[in-house]
Amino acid sequence: MIDIINLLPDNIANQIAAGEVIQRPASAVKELLENAVDAGATSIEMHLADAGKTLIQVIDNGKGMSETDARMCFERHATSKIKNIDDLFHIRTMGFRGEALASIAAVAQVEIKTRRAEDELGTFIEIDNSVVRKQEACACAVGTNICMKNLFFSVPARRNFLKSNASEMRHIVDEFIHVALAFPNIFFSLTSNGQQVFHLEAGNYKQRFLQLLGNQYSTKLVAVKETTDYLNINGFVGKPEAAKKTRGDQYFFVNNRFIKSAYLNHAVITAFDALLPKDSFPVYALYIDLDPSQVDINVHPTKQEIKFEDEKIVYAFVQAAIKHALAQFSISPSLDFSL
């Protein structure tokens, strides 16, 4: 009998692992924008062609990378954001798994130009199918300029699963909105096939919400603010008259990370109680900040689902904060300060 088990070559292992992280252009958009945020950028520009299928370019003015790091960042499990298992419980960055760039380079053609402020010259790298085609010194601005071209060019089965440009673009805009809402202090722009989609000057949470979702909300938002030893809640909810007939414009952020939570959504709905018109959904952007040790964000590769150490407390605080906010604006007839 001969032995039959092989270790897969890196490029195949990367391509398989990429399936978890990069499902469509919007997943790459999320990862690239989050990397720019983690690099401390104050300005992030994104250009797309064909709804990201042929080009996603992200240009940031963050801290850039050294020549060695520019090469290392495409290795799997290569990250500057954690060093040991303890760090997992103190995460303040968007990334930490060290998988995104390795995954992107396994399923697309990538070009990167990056420079740190202390270096005179930057580094240019061209990589596809996880193979470096070119690496050289180059003149470039401080920060990182990364282009991802022809997503899934070497994986036709995956390419064929991509939806229409309009549908992929909707997913991209959703991801863009999540990051832009979470970081209103950063300038963001988005162009698609040369057309400007968003141009968002830095501002505060409310200004960013109105820039992204429309000035029709300007007189219809109620501020939510609650500070406790356990957590802080900031943001706003739409007055009952701003509620929508479809679910949408509902955003939760935990330590600046957009999350999906049917459980917390329920806390918001119940806080409105009878104030909401039947079959309508409240609009909100709520920012919850708490000690990172109280949340596990490593539940899913895309990190949109998280686990709270004590989700009942978070639920109760969210509900109380909203009741309180609505009551202050005399919107609620019932005052309930049971917390």
Ligand code: ADP
């Ligand atoms: P993660 O973000 O989980 O660490 P990534 O694969 O997304 O993993 O990135 C790997 C590493 O490359 C990051 O930890 C960071 O050090 C570096 N990096 C990626 N994008 C940028 C960027 N835009 N600017 C500076 N460094 C970056």
Ligand code: MG
């Ligand atoms: Mg990352």
